[in-house]
Amino acid sequence: MTKFPYLRQDFTASLVVFLVALPLCVGVAVASGVPAELGLVTGIVGGLITGFLPGSSLQVSGPAAGLTVLVFEAVDTYGLPALGIIVLAAGLLQLVMGALKLGRWFRAISVSVVEGMLAGIGLVLIAGQLYATAGLKAPASGIDKILGLPGAAVDAAGSTAALTSLALGAATIAVMVLWKKLPKKAQAVPGALAAVILAIAANAVFDLPVATVEVQGLLDSIQPPGLDAFGGVGIGIIGTIVAFTLIASAESLFSAAAVDRLHDGPRTQYDKELMAQGAGNTICGVLGALPMTAVIVRSSANVSAGARTKASRVMHGVWLLLFAALLPGTLALIPLPALAGILVHAGWKLIPFAKIVPLWKEHRGEALILVVTAVSIVAVNMFEGVLIGLALSVVKTAWEASHIKLEIIDKGAGPIQAYLSGNATFLRLPKILDSLESLPQDRPVELDLSGLHHLDHACRTALESWAARHSATGTEPVKVTEPVTVTEPEEAPAEKVTAV
Numbered sequence: 001m002t003k004f005p006y007l008r009q010d011f012t013a014s015l016v017v018f019l020v021a022l023p024l025c026v027g028v029a030v031a032s033g034v035p036a037e038l039g040l041v042t043g044i045v046g047g048l049i050t051g052f053l054p055g056s057s058l059q060v061s062g063p064a065a066g067l068t069v070l071v072f073e074a075v076d077t078y079g080l081p082a083l084g085i086i087v088l089a090a091g092l093l094q095l096v097m098g099a100l101k102l103g104r105w106f107r108a109i110s111v112s113v114v115e116g117m118l119a120g121i122g123l124v125l126i127a128g129q130l131y132a133t134a135g136l137k138a139p140a141s142g143i144d145k146i147l148g149l150p151g152a153a154v155d156a157a158g159s160t161a162a163l164t165s166l167a168l169g170a171a172t173i174a175v176m177v178l179w180k181k182l183p184k185k186a187q188a189v190p191g192a193l194a195a196v197i198l199a200i201a202a203n204a205v206f207d208l209p210v211a212t213v214e215v216q217g218l219l220d221s222i223q224p225p226g227l228d229a230f231g232g233v234g235i236g237i238i239g240t241i242v243a244f245t246l247i248a249s250a251e252s253l254f255s256a257a258a259v260d261r262l263h264d265g266p267r268t269q270y271d272k273e274l275m276a277q278g279a280g281n282t283i284c285g286v287l288g289a290l291p292m293t294a295v296i297v298r299s300s301a302n303v304s305a306g307a308r309t310k311a312s313r314v315m316h317g318v319w320l321l322l323f324a325a326l327l328p329g330t331l332a333l334i335p336l337p338a339l340a341g342i343l344v345h346a347g348w349k350l351i352p353f354a355k356i357v358p359l360w361k362e363h364r365g366e367a368l369i370l371v372v373t374a375v376s377i378v379a380v381n382m383f384e385g386v387l388i389g390l391a392l393s394v395v396k397t398a399w400e401a402s403h404i405k406l407e408i409i410d411k412g413a414g415p416i417q418a419y420l421s422g423n424a425t426f427l428r429l430p431k432i433l434d435s436l437e438s439l440p441q442d443r444p445v446e447l448d449l450s451g452l453h454h455l456d457h458a459c460r461t462a463l464e465s466w467a468a469r470h471s472a473t474g475t476e477p478v479k480v481t482e483p484v485t486v487t488e489p490e491e492a493p494a495e496k497v498t499a500v
Helices: 007-031 036-048 065-078 080-099 103-108 111-133 142-147 149-157 160-179 191-206 227-231 237-260 270-286 296-304 311-326 328-333 336-350 353-362 364-379 382-401 426-437 457-471
Strands: 060-062 293-295 404-409 416-424 445-455 479-481 497-499
Touching (some): 007 060, 007 065, 007 311, 036 328, 065 382, 111 364, 142 364, 160 191, 191 336, 293 296, 296 311, 404 426
């Protein structure tokens, strides 16, 4: 026991994580349009491979609700055989990025973009799974899913089977919401698992007219991508691969930062964690399984259950493997509306309702980025929506970094003094020129740039042109005091004054 001092804590935690992961693995796979067993395969790889590698000691990886929409779109567009190629390529890209030590740079991505991304995914996921709870086929695009909900409600109201299915899905959600209000001992069984067990029992007792999970068998579901799959994809798949890579990496590393706040153990090594995720996704791609990310729900359950080392997440992979090998037929008992209810609940938790209002009050620009990113994902697609969010974030940062102050002092006689301070960039150039060009043409001007921290080439050229035009009217040449450049820590050179 001295070699494994925390074996008891890790063993108990691994069982809890297994019970949390099981219904989510199956639910994410079904919602992604792939065999249920492939969700278990990804969970197993996340435990046995990624769980064993260095990076973040306590976060748990597996198929994530956050990639469900993207996987469904990819399978619908390119077919199931191409999924392995996409995941394999994304995993290799993650390995390269980790080797180049790019993992830490993901922390530079605006939190608003990531939360907007998750909110957009959550909205599309909820809309799509609401159709599934009623046993109806969902439209393809995110916007059509949302706009089609009223019509779907009318269709469901006229069908007894649809109403029964919808009631079972709603009951599943209710169980998960109310489960947290039960005593702590009852909550030893995860709410999602309890909801699935109750749904199975209700279906068995009342023989409900609802669909259940189709079982193909673990080995039959694993279909490594062959050479024909590589030949059947076009150049358009590159965008999907990049989207998988960026979104999976960002979600995993942001999850790692969140998990680090939950415990006092070793901190995450971001580059190693990115490589661990890459190794897992590479193997998932070879097996033709779902992509993986670190999942905050399982990770927080792991920490809350008392896990101390990575042994807990490795053992949870062992339990998933044993279940898939010994009890695969059990999956056929799970009603699809129950899994849809679990995914609706998961999608709801992806939307940061509690953060939007405070964010709007304190940082309206960040709140706008969050909302625009989410709406773009719903209206367009995942990849372009994230790019729009990133572009807005860059523009906002550039705008805020270009703060500049222009102070004009005119004593009525003598030269007019103009002081510029801050950061002079092309973004604020129109404002600067409007103010300078409004100065009287028949008065000498002293332009003091010593307060500038940054003067870009566009601004310098424009200021020189303005000074030349102003001096051409017959007044004294504009005197320009250049920005101060510090060459030594101890002292700065004297201001340089030039006449134009």
